Amino acid sequence: MGQPTPDRTPSDWWRSAVIYQVYVRSFADGDGDGTGDLSGVRARLPYLAELGVDALWFNPWYPSPMRDGGYDVADYRAIDPAFGTLAEAEKLIAEARQLGIRTIVDIVPNHVSDQHPWFRAARAGGAERDLFHFRPGRGPHGELPPSDWPSQFGGSAWTRLGDGDWYLHLFAPEQPDLNWAHPAVRQEHEDILRFWFERGVAGVRIDSAALPAKDPRLPDLAEGRDPHPYIDRDELHAIYRSWRRIADEYGGIFVGEVWLPDAERFARYLRPDELHTAFNFSFLSCPWQAARLRRSIDDTLAEHAPVAAPATWVLSNHDVTRTVTRYGRSDTAFDFATKAFGTPTDLALGTRRARAAALLSLALPGAVYVYQGEELGLPEADIPVARIQDPMHLRSGGTDPGRDGCRVPLPWAAHAPHAGFGGEPWLPQPRTWPRYAADLQAENADSMLSLYRAAIRLRPAFGDGPLTWLPAGDGVLAFVRGAGVLCVVNLADAPADLPAHSELLLASGPLDDRGRLPQDTAVWLRA
Template identity: 55%
Template sequence: MTQELAPTRAGQPAPHPAGWWRDAVIYQVYVRSFADSDGDGIGDLQGARARLPHLAELGVDAVWLTPFYRSPQADGGYDVADYRAVDPLFGDLADADSLVREAHRLGLRVIVDIVPNHTSDQHTWFQAALAGGDERDRYHFRPGRGTNGELPPNDWESVFGGPAWTRTAAGDWYLHLFASQQPDLNWEHPAVHTEFESILRFWLDLGIDGFRIDVAHGMIKAAGMPDIGQREQAKMIGAQVLPFFDQDGVHEIHRSWRRLLDSYDGERIGVAEAWAPSAERLALYVRPDELHQAFNFQFLTCAWDAAAMRRVIDESLAATTSVGATTTWVLSNHDVVRHTTRYGDGERGLRRARAAALLTLALPGSAYVYQGEELGLPEVDVPDSLRQDPAFFRGDGQEGLRDGCRVPLPWSGDSAPYGFGPGGSWLPQPESWKSLSVAAQRGNPDSTLELYRSAIALRRQLPGLGDGALEWLVGPEGVLVFARPGFVCTLNTLERELTLSAPGRPVLSSTALEIHEGVVRLPGESCVWWAA
């Protein structure tokens, strides 16, 4: 039976000033897995610079680089020993400067990670703290509980598993919400504020266009560091209410950083990696005087279900609209199983992933693309003997399986490392990836790469896409239908094909379509863009 579409309601966002980030498509580069220039099997800044034309051809607006700072690499560079130096593994400061200049020449902005919740245990501050210096107050050292101080100061647990405390040789304990090599900073200490303002200026002066703020919700801990009272394992992405996450005090830090960013020309931005219990709490991070974007993890974790997707979309748009911000949509990143696999793996997973990509790029706001999703890469089952995720070795914490989404990209060729670099790759690439490489997909109109390129190009060309309004239309059960000015998007989450009246002229589809006399046979697990 042919289904007719009818409007149900419309929501108009609050007036807002212009800003490039409000509808930007931003590409995440996991540096060690993007491109290798020197043959050591590990991606680096020179390799990333050489591959920037791929991003320009893809049509994205900006690139986000994961940490390349000097680090012992206990957690993939998120354990920083020197925030102003490039780790030799990735190059040197001249390479960073060259990458930024080349990106700008190609019309790409550059966002870098900043890691303010914790340092490496090899940072000069922490080494001095262990030696008994005044720097101890810049971290969280506490006496233990029990008869001889043999028990941790409280019952907090690390995201990576086990107690969030490690005992020192002197007998006291220090806090680390992640690995023991990542001691948490004490943001109640003024020296921490001063140091990070200086670090931000260092990179802004080099030309960086913004910062992705790691654990933006974690810098302030509840007064007195109270026990949780029950075993509550903190998750990498979750909606828990915990005394060490999403405390109100973090917002004053972000306000001070916003003032710093606004003091530079060129619309420099701050992006919060914040895990909040609700869309309303997350929206607090993007109030007009705070950060510019916050990752929408509720959308990332949403099941493949039309009703659930609509609920998350509505809640997200309502929350960000209430503070005059836009929503930032993301499907994958370096910490989660790739959505091609999350949605079902194999052909089903790819079919759904392609449809989800078109849904994401049609929604109001900004979108992030994790490297390799434009190729339809699946998660890789990395052998246990080759895993490097620190959580993998702690057993009872985060699943520790993040290596599978960090396998180096395939660029070209019929055998590993598929053009990743002149040597091997630090994690093994599957043989099946030869058909998923950039070279294998480029120019093939049915490929996932060309689907992404077409979608991003149309997103720029069609005036109704990007930032703006969304209006839900009534469609069959299991189908999401919404309109934007001059545009309609249909997402069929069901396995079966449906027949409905074509809402316009098809301009892009995640799979082949059949239309006859204004009636479309909408394939199962597909998304179609229509010019209304």
């Protein structure tokens, strides 16, 4: 595994960390069964150390029926047998730490799997029903759902059992929502946090962090309730304050998945006694337009300033269309509602923009998340309809292509079977996958992988100072950080002159023959 390396960052490492998202099922298959696993991750730890990341965020690796990619958790104190064992997870956490890489696990407080022991008992009519949201139906015979709440995956958020009662699930029917007004639910999750902190994890990512608390009346949305009956309820903050006290005992951190349009409401989650950081979805979903990107950056920094929390910058994750594909389309923003089969994409254009976006995001103050395969420049894959597993596709009636296209197993070796992933992958790899293989890119100084390695290695040159915008032409983003390092990104139609500088540190693509910055290209300069 190599010699242990010292910590790359001090105790507040999370404020400026580069965090790599591992979707275990698709990362690397160590036992050859076609499913990624912890032994595959352990074997690739040297690759991740060479990439230079500070931490790994693992999507849920717990036992699960996989109705929603592992976000339907059946047992938080074990590892899904398809991925390995708890002992192997403990080894992985320790081995990564020896290489200076911390581990962040995923917790899903809003719901559990319908195979969780609590819900199995509740389905059988036990007192555990109080741990969920069971209600009688409306209508003469209780045949109508208790309220008009929609599922995030389409259709109603209510499912009726054979005894006539209905239960709430904001996601798939196999993901019943927990009742966070019940003290046993709160106690269980606090115990789960301690369980993983005691096994050496450095942090916890909180899925759908603004959803767990519900108005106990579960009123119709059509009534125009304010506050919202299940989004961003004030009761959540007491929950997260109690969690923060636990994290502080262990020196751990939290990152919340918080989708909120209201900046003031968003910032409440980042108060000093609540969550440490939250994902920045404004930047992730922003189109490739200079004015929009600048506004997103300014708004993000302004949102975080009142609570002195660091921003996070995310270009993609396991739920969104991969950056290379999205930036090659006429609509470069991301919105679940606009996803469709057969959207035309210019991959060469998308790749050029994704390279520039990588330098932009890595130059900004705060933490950066890199989704596995992003450093390889992987495009979104077209999955044959018969092989799609994502419930988003199924519950849309087949109109939404779903999220499987960004979850295809990674290519490691160009000339190995299945591009070096392992056994025949659980999702089919496109025929073009070998050209993106990590072994090929490691030998190519101009590859996306080489760009990411260089950028992460040079990133500390920006220091910890604030961002100051510099005068620039229309369509050009230019700023300097405290250490006197500049980032310039040209989104204009014509080449742009570079500001005065003493050294060109890194470029996402070549300058033109007059030393100007071409369209869709970024550079780092020493002032």
